[in-house]
Each structure stands twice: as structure tokens, then as C-alpha cells.
Amino acid sequence: MDRFVFLTLDGLSRGAVYAAFALALVLIWRAARIVNFAQGAMAVATAYVAYSVSAATGSYWLGFLAALAAGLLLGAAVDLAVMRFVDHRSPLNPVIVALGLVLLIQAVLGMVYGNEFLPAEAPFSRSALTVAGVAVLSPYDLFAFAAVGVVVVGLAWIFTRTAVGLRMRAAAFAPEVSRLLGVNVGGMLTLGWALASGVGALAGMLVIPTELGLHPHAMDLVFVSAFTAAVVGGLDSPPGAVVGGLAVGLLLSYVSGYAGSDLTPLAVLVLLLAVLLVRPGGLFAPVAARRV
Amino acid sequence: MSGDDLLVVRGLVAGYGAAPVLHGVDLTVPAGTIAAVVGANGAGKTTLLRALSGMLRPLAGRVALAGDDLRGVPVEQLVRRGMAHVPEGRGVVGELTVDENLRLGGLWRRDRADATRALDEVYQLFEPLARRRRHLGHQLSGGERQMLALGRALVGRPRLLLLDEPSLGLAPRVVAQTMALLRQLREATGLTVLLVEQNVRSALSVADQGVVMALGRVVSTAPAARLRDDDDLRHAYLGF
Numbered sequence A: 001m002d003r004f005v006f007l008t009l010d011g012l013s014r015g016a017v018y019a020a021f022a023l024a025l026v027l028i029w030r031a032a033r034i035v036n037f038a039q040g041a042m043a044v045a046t047a048y049v050a051y052s053v054s055a056a057t058g059s060y061w062l063g064f065l066a067a068l069a070a071g072l073l074l075g076a077a078v079d080l081a082v083m084r085f086v087d088h089r090s091p092l093n094p095v096i097v098a099l100g101l102v103l104l105i106q107a108v109l110g111m112v113y114g115n116e117f118l119p120a121e122a123p124f125s126r127s128a129l130t131v132a133g134v135a136v137l138s139p140y141d142l143f144a145f146a147a148v149g150v151v152v153v154g155l156a157w158i159f160t161r162t163a164v165g166l167r168m169r170a171a172a173f174a175p176e177v178s179r180l181l182g183v184n185v186g187g188m189l190t191l192g193w194a195l196a197s198g199v200g201a202l203a204g205m206l207v208i209p210t211e212l213g214l215h216p217h218a219m220d221l222v223f224v225s226a227f228t229a230a231v232v233g234g235l236d237s238p239p240g241a242v243v244g245g246l247a248v249g250l251l252l253s254y255v256s257g258y259a260g261s262d263l264t265p266l267a268v269l270v271l272l273l274a275v276l277l278v279r280p281g282g283l284f285a286p287v288a289a290r291r292v
Numbered sequence B: 001m002s003g004d005d006l007l008v009v010r011g012l013v014a015g016y017g018a019a020p021v022l023h024g025v026d027l028t029v030p031a032g033t034i035a036a037v038v039g040a041n042g043a044g045k046t047t048l049l050r051a052l053s054g055m056l057r058p059l060a061g062r063v064a065l066a067g068d069d070l071r072g073v074p075v076e077q078l079v080r081r082g083m084a085h086v087p088e089g090r091g092v093v094g095e096l097t098v099d100e101n102l103r104l105g106g107l108w109r110r111d112r113a114d115a116t117r118a119l120d121e122v123y124q125l126f127e128p129l130a131r132r133r134r135h136l137g138h139q140l141s142g143g144e145r146q147m148l149a150l151g152r153a154l155v156g157r158p159r160l161l162l163l164d165e166p167s168l169g170l171a172p173r174v175v176a177q178t179m180a181l182l183r184q185l186r187e188a189t190g191l192t193v194l195l196v197e198q199n200v201r202s203a204l205s206v207a208d209q210g211v212v213m214a215l216g217r218v219v220s221t222a223p224a225a226r227l228r229d230d231d232d233l234r235h236a237y238l239g240f
Helices: A002-032 A039-057 A060-081 A092-113 A138-160 A163-173 A176-181 A185-210 A219-235 A238-258 A263-277 B046-051 B075-081 B098-104 B112-125 B126-133 B142-155 B172-189 B198-204 B226-228 B230-238
Strands: B005-016 B019-030 B034-039 B060-065 B083-086 B160-165 B192-197 B209-214 B217-223
Touching: A002 A039, A002 A138, A002 A163, A002 A185, A002 A219, A039 A060, A039 A185, A039 A219, A060 A185, A092 B160, A138 A163, A138 A185, A138 A238, A163 A176, A163 A185, A163 B098, A176 A185, A185 A219, A185 B046, A185 B192, A219 A238, A219 A263, A238 A263, B005 B046, B005 B192, B019 B046, B019 B060, B019 B192, B019 B209, B019 B217, B019 B226, B034 B046, B034 B172, B034 B198, B046 B083, B046 B160, B046 B192, B075 B083, B075 B192, B083 B142, B098 B112, B098 B142, B112 B126, B126 B142, B142 B172, B172 B192, B172 B198, B192 B198, B198 B226, B209 B226, B209 B230, B217 B226, B217 B230, B226 B230
Parallel strands: B034 B192, B034 B209, B083 B160, B160 B192
Antiparallel strands: B005 B019, B005 B060, B209 B217
């Protein structure tokens, strides 16, 4: 029982990070109809920015903020400098370009920082606190929960309560009509990329210290899990991304805890296949809008 | 050109790809009047509206709104100059609520207080919308969508309203209400309307000026009442 509690809490805290990363994928999918396969590499790039800034200033938090800022800028740059020029008529085109970006970013990071693992610092202790004899969450897990929680609530607020959020949703759903109503659709798209990439940067900063460390490929496996989370929830649904992320986190934690960590990639794959077979639109897919 | 002409179009050529649909359209709409563009399917009526609102870049010609040349003005700026375009099929955003659709119509405005006032006025004008504020656009009936699209344009307090086939798919009673409303808005606010219609009778019944299009050209412009009574023209271009 103690072990179950521990695995559950551990799974939820991992899942929170997957949720944030899945949310980043969903944001770009909703805004641009692109599955951003470069999300992981972009997040790693911002983590390297944090590494450099922290090394120069001696402050984790300055590096943390630098990573978020770099995430926003990198997202906007990818949209303005790359994706804007991709012919979107075939859905395959942006996918191939995104994969190309992965290669480019990972190669550049390797050249600048080397292909060795660099230590990634965690701002809080990662050893689990014990409550009534049961090992539960670490202070770092709580920090990750809080950070993801703030981002989820903040995004929900932006999209449902603010004018710019309404513009972004309108631009995504009906670009032509939105332009007629005075919405700068291109600007909203860039903003969507920036926000998504910023959220991706946060997820990267949270997850990398819990893995082997900083490496150009540090987010590859995380990307697979987060992509699964986004598909499980339904690529169109931000709440689905959060629930999907937590579900994937729990699944991985139970499988590695009870069956061995070798099986976790397989478990992710099985979950992905199961969802695609049973409910291809994802668990939270909205009922298709009636078109009259 | 009189100073009271809100919309002046000269020699407008536009189309899709290299093949023009409009072959030099001339059109003048005086401020505070309703003009109805009528003509057979494929005459270029919708293309005309799309070219006017910048959704389609004209190949040649000139469009002036209140004396200002609109060449090179981005689509999203036109609403700031007083032009509102309710597109064919009306363009209600199905994934947004009624309230969100309406607010979208006024987001560009700096005068937030008046944007809120305009929103309230639209809710008073269209009672059914006020009852369905939280419903999604795709849950509305055809008539309600019509109200929503029209209301959303009015939230921006336009000077010129471009309306594409407002009667499409609507019951005759709803069409009559819409036409009466245009008349009422013109009287009350001096709104200028350029209306494109297949439904020639109801369009000419509400319009001051009738513009007959055929094969991408304006073949006749006359007071709507005269057009209604001109048997030759009706037989030749309008088929009744």
C-alpha cells in the first residue's frame, strides 16, 4: 500500500510535467494545425540557455527565467522564420520541416556544448519527504506541481477571460472571418507559437533535472510520452492534455514500479495504440461541430 | 463624384488565379443608402464583395471608401475604416459562444465604453441572442446565425455594411425581417448597405439602388423601384 501511494504521487508529479509539455503541443496544434515535433529539441535549447545563464550568474532562478524568455522568443522565431514559409496544403510538409528543425537544433547544441551529459541543477531537494512513515513527494515535486498548476490556470485564464485569448481562439478557428473583424491573425499565430514554446521550455526545465542531465537528446523520450499524452487527451483539447499527461505519468510510474522500467516505452506505445484504435480523436475530443 | 458617395468603385478587375471573374466593375453607393447587387449565379456578386473587403486582391481598378483609396490596406484594417463584411454563409464561429462572437466584433475598438454599449444595443435588437449568450455558434438555428453575424458586424458600428446573400437558407419570414431591419438601421443610424442577393424580389424591395451584374460586369444601375418594373431587364438578366 505504501508503495502504491508512493508510485501514485510520483506518477502524478511526472505526469504534471508531461501535461505541461502536452499542453504546449496542443496549443500549437490548435493555432496552426501542426504537430510540433521540434518541441523537445526547442525545450532542450532553452535549457542550455538556462545552463549558460546560471553558470555566468551563479543563480538558478536567473537561468530559469532566461529559459522561459528564450522559449517565448524561440517559438516566435520558429514561426516567423520557418513555419510561415512552409506550404501547409499537405500536412506532411510542416512535419518534415519540424523534424529538420530537430536535427538542426540538436546538431547546433552538440557543436556549442558538446554531446556529453552536463549536470542539471534542481532548485529544491529531490529526496522524498516522509509523512507518517510513507515516502511521499519531494520538495522539488511540489515545486513542479505548483509551476505547472500556475501555467495551466494562467493559460486557461488567458484563453477564456482576456481579449487577446478570444482573438487567438477566433484566429485559430476561423482565420478569414477573424481578419474581417480586425484580428491580426498572423500575429496571433506567432503569439501562440511563443506561448507554446514557453510552456515547453518550462516543462524541459522541470523534467531535465529528474533525468540523466542536460544533453541535446534529453527530451526525446519525454517528447514521446508527452505526445502520447496529447493524443490520449485529444490534440484539440487543453484539459485533455492535462488529464492525458497525468494519466501517462501514472501509467509509467505503475509499470516501472511493478513490472520494471524496461517496459515503460512499451507501455506508452500500447496506450497510444489503444487510444488510436478505440477513440482516434482522443478521450476529450469535442463532438464534431455541426456544419449547416 | 459627389462628396456624399461613401463607396466608389472604378474599373475593378479581380478573380481567382489568372482568370478574372470581374471585368472592370464600376459602382457608386451614396452614403445612407442601400444598394442591392443582383444577377444570375456566377455573375461575380460574391467575388465583388470579396474584392471590396480585401479578401481577394484586385488585379486592377480602384476602390475608395469615403474618399480614401483602399489599395494596399490590409483586410484587418478595413473594419477600422468603417467597413464590415458579413460573408457568404455568414461566418459565425461555431466553436465560440454567442457572446464571444459578438464581442469579437468590437475587440478592435479603442472606445471600450462604446463597444460595450453597442453590444448591449445588439442584444436589445436581437432578443433571441440575449437568451442564448452562452450557447455555441454551431448550436444556433439558421435565423439565429443570421442575427449573430449581423449583430457582430453592428457591434463595430460600421459606416458601410457588405452583406453576402443574407436570405440564403432562411425562411421567407426571416428574410422579410432581415430586410426590414436593414431599412430600419438605415433610417436610425444612416448605415450604408451593399447587399448581394439571389433573392431579387426581396433585395429590390428594400434597396434604394439596384445594380444588375452579368458575367463580371455591371450591365445596369437604376433606382430599385424602376428596376422592379423594367420587364425587359428582368427578363434578360434576372429570369422572372
